[in-house]
Amino acid sequence: MSVTLRGGGSAEPTGSVRWRRRFTSEGATAWLFSAPAVLLLVAFMVIPFILAFYFSFTNERLISPRPTEWVGLRNYTRIWEDPVFWTSLGNNIVFSVVVVPLQTAFALLLAMLVNQKLRGVTVFRTIFFMPITVIMAAVSVIWIVLLNPQGLINAFMEIVTFGNFTPDWLGDPQYALIAIMLVSIWASVGFQMVILLAALQDVPVTLYEAARLDGANTWQQFRNVTLPGIRNQLLFVLTITTILSFRLFDQVWIMPDRPGGPLDSTRTLMVDIVDTGVFDGNIGRGSALSVVFLAIVLVITFAQRRLIKQEGDVR
Amino acid sequence: MSASAVTSRTQTRDAEAARAREILARQQRRSRAIAYLVLILLAVFFLFPIVFMFVGSFKTDTSVIADSGSLKAFVPEPFVGLENYQQAAERGNFWTSFRNSVIISGVIVGVGLIVNSLFGYALARLRFRGKSLLLAFVVALIIVPFETLAVPLLLIMSELRWTNTLHAQFLPFLAQPLYIFLFYSFFLGLPKELEEAARIDGAGAATVFLRIAAPLAKPAYAAAGILMFLYSWGQFLWPVMITRTVDVRPLPMGIAEFQGLPPTQWGDIMAYAALMVIPLLIVFIIFQRQFVQGVATSGLKG
Numbered sequence: 001m002s003v004t005l006r007g008g009g010s011a012e013p014t015g016s017v018r019w020r021r022r023f024t025s026e027g028a029t030a031w032l033f034s035a036p037a038v039l040l041l042v043a044f045m046v047i048p049f050i051l052a053f054y055f056s057f058t059n060e061r062l063i064s065p066r067p068t069e070w071v072g073l074r075n076y077t078r079i080w081e082d083p084v085f086w087t088s089l090g091n092n093i094v095f096s097v098v099v100v101p102l103q104t105a106f107a108l109l110l111a112m113l114v115n116q117k118l119r120g121v122t123v124f125r126t127i128f129f130m131p132i133t134v135i136m137a138a139v140s141v142i143w144i145v146l147l148n149p150q151g152l153i154n155a156f157m158e159i160v161t162f163g164n165f166t167p168d169w170l171g172d173p174q175y176a177l178i179a180i181m182l183v184s185i186w187a188s189v190g191f192q193m194v195i196l197l198a199a200l201q202d203v204p205v206t207l208y209e210a211a212r213l214d215g216a217n218t219w220q221q222f223r224n225v226t227l228p229g230i231r232n233q234l235l236f237v238l239t240i241t242t243i244l245s246f247r248l249f250d251q252v253w254i255m256p257d258r259p260g261g262p263l264d265s266t267r268t269l270m271v272d273i274v275d276t277g278v279f280d281g282n283i284g285r286g287s288a289l290s291v292v293f294l295a296i297v298l299v300i301t302f303a304q305r306r307l308i309k310q311e312g313d314v315r
Numbered sequence: 316m317s318a319s320a321v322t323s324r325t326q327t328r329d330a331e332a333a334r335a336r337e338i339l340a341r342q343q344r345r346s347r348a349i350a351y352l353v354l355i356l357l358a359v360f361f362l363f364p365i366v367f368m369f370v371g372s373f374k375t376d377t378s379v380i381a382d383s384g385s386l387k388a389f390v391p392e393p394f395v396g397l398e399n400y401q402q403a404a405e406r407g408n409f410w411t412s413f414r415n416s417v418i419i420s421g422v423i424v425g426v427g428l429i430v431n432s433l434f435g436y437a438l439a440r441l442r443f444r445g446k447s448l449l450l451a452f453v454v455a456l457i458i459v460p461f462e463t464l465a466v467p468l469l470l471i472m473s474e475l476r477w478t479n480t481l482h483a484q485f486l487p488f489l490a491q492p493l494y495i496f497l498f499y500s501f502f503l504g505l506p507k508e509l510e511e512a513a514r515i516d517g518a519g520a521a522t523v524f525l526r527i528a529a530p531l532a533k534p535a536y537a538a539a540g541i542l543m544f545l546y547s548w549g550q551f552l553w554p555v556m557i558t559r560t561v562d563v564r565p566l567p568m569g570i571a572e573f574q575g576l577p578p579t580q581w582g583d584i585m586a587y588a589a590l591m592v593i594p595l596l597i598v599f600i601i602f603q604r605q606f607v608q609g610v611a612t613s614g615l616k617g
Binding site for chain 2: 027030032033037040041047051055060121124127130131135137139144150151190195197243247253270273277278283286289
């Protein structure tokens with residue numbers, strides 16, 4: 001405080017000249033600091049972003065001797081009429097409707113378990129988080145073996161269901177998406193766990209003490225102290241898990257015999273985008289799909305923002 | 316009321332309290348035992364695929380599948396030593412992909428840390444025109460997922476004749492709004508006094524950043540660096556889109572290709588998986604606290 005005052009005082013007489021020199025040199029440094037990131041962002045985010053919208057109204061192709069033509073909404077109407085698009089979107093929706101609540105609840109359970117005062121509990125936190133460090137591509141190939149009809153998962157199913165239910169997980173269109181769900185939860189629940197764990201640790205202990213003094217049991221404490229205390233992070237986890245589930249790609253590309261198979265039962269929007277944009281070379285339609293994808297992500301994000309704001313208004 | 320009655324009453328009260336304490340302790344012991352049981356079962360659930368991978372990497376190719384339905388899956392027999400690892404290196408071109416991944420992740424982490432922290436610092440501390448606009452721009456870009464940009468980006472790369480190169484795989488990931496914002500909020504949270512004192516002593520903005528702000532921001536660098544490494548090492552979508560040949564493919568593409576390459580030899584594939592996972596596991600075990608914190612802070616923007 002005194003330092004700033006002294007600085008301001010000594011600058012007073014010579015005044016604006018020195019001030020301006022410092023200001024402009026600071027401005028120059030600031031731009032020097034910002035320029036690399038800004039240029040990279042413009043080149044690799046802003047321009048592709050604008051192009052995504054532009055191309056979605058054209059017949060742009062990856063490799064084509066013909067000139068690009070404006071086609072209006074044709075890409076979008078074709079997508080709308082394409083059953084494969086609806087299958088993909090449907091798979092994404094089914095996946096997120098099942099996985100988001102399940103994985104979030106599981107993550108919360110794990111976070112609460114490792115938030116206890118128990119000896120060696122950090123070891124368990126480490127173990128629950130470990131799948132995050134196994135790259136999804138590696139996870140996928142490991143689980144191909146575990147999920148094969150004679151694999152460990154079916155050995156377990158045989159015991160649990162007395163041999164009544166041992167499907168060919170990845171080969172049967174009925175069960176492939178369920179298998180992908182299992183793998184996805186195993187691989188990424190640790191991520192949600194650490195976010196919720198941080199949230200749990202921020203809930204003041206005094207609140208629990210007060211609740212206990214009021215005679216609240218464990219469930220009441222969970223309902224009335226824990227849940228409201230971590231509400232925003234919980235909403236954040238729900239949002240990010242929903243968005244991640246719409247980005248589903250690696251597992252469904254690697255695990256089935258062919259990407260998105262069998263019979264498109266694990267085909268997702270991202271598989272559709274890659275198939276259309278890369279392998280068909282149809283940049284126009286691929287871009288339109290990307291715009292649709294962005295719209296979905298934005299809707300989810302803004303829904304979360306509104307929910308959080310509402311909470312702010314109430315209080 | 317006699318003195319003896321009072322003492323006897325306190326005695327019974329003491330006895331009751333002791334009994335209550337004992338019951339509580341017993342309950343506590345039981346609930347602790349249950350907690351450990353649940354924790355151990357969950358640990359088994361999270362560990363068995365990883366153990367399966369490591370064990371499988373030391374077994375013959377046929378027995379990986381043949382034993383995959385019983386507990387023999389966790390016994391490294393018949394043991395083949397490092398043969399699978401040799402095969403993964405030779406047949407699967409492991410080291411080529413490893414080199415590519417090291418270059419791609421190395422550049423993303425190295426350059427990314429510099430570029431993003433410089434911009435984050437400028438936004439947090441320096442006065443210049445257009446700052447608030449730039450900040451709004453960065454925040455807006457956080458929600459744009461890479462998936463939306465991938466298709467037009469592919470066309471750009473193709474026009475530049477950059478498809479199937481290494482630099483096409485790191486250039487789009489150097490500047491990232493999330494990390495810029497992470498640095499921005501970290502620098503904003505640092506106490507200003509030290510930097511101001513240095514400024515008054517005549518140090519320029521660059522010196523102040525290098526000598527004072529950056530060293531104080533080590534936790535932010537650790538968190539961002541770890542996240543950059545984690546996500547770039549595992550990146551799969553973009554390599555699928557932009558690589559065509561083995562010589563530029565990173566590890567995740569490498570293992571996907573290797574797995575589809577007949578004859579499928581599972582021992583070799585498990586060895587490949589183990590080799591590509593080990594660097595991350597090592598980083599994770601050494602920097603565990605920063606690792607977990609980094610992932611948790613990446614969730615703080617909510």
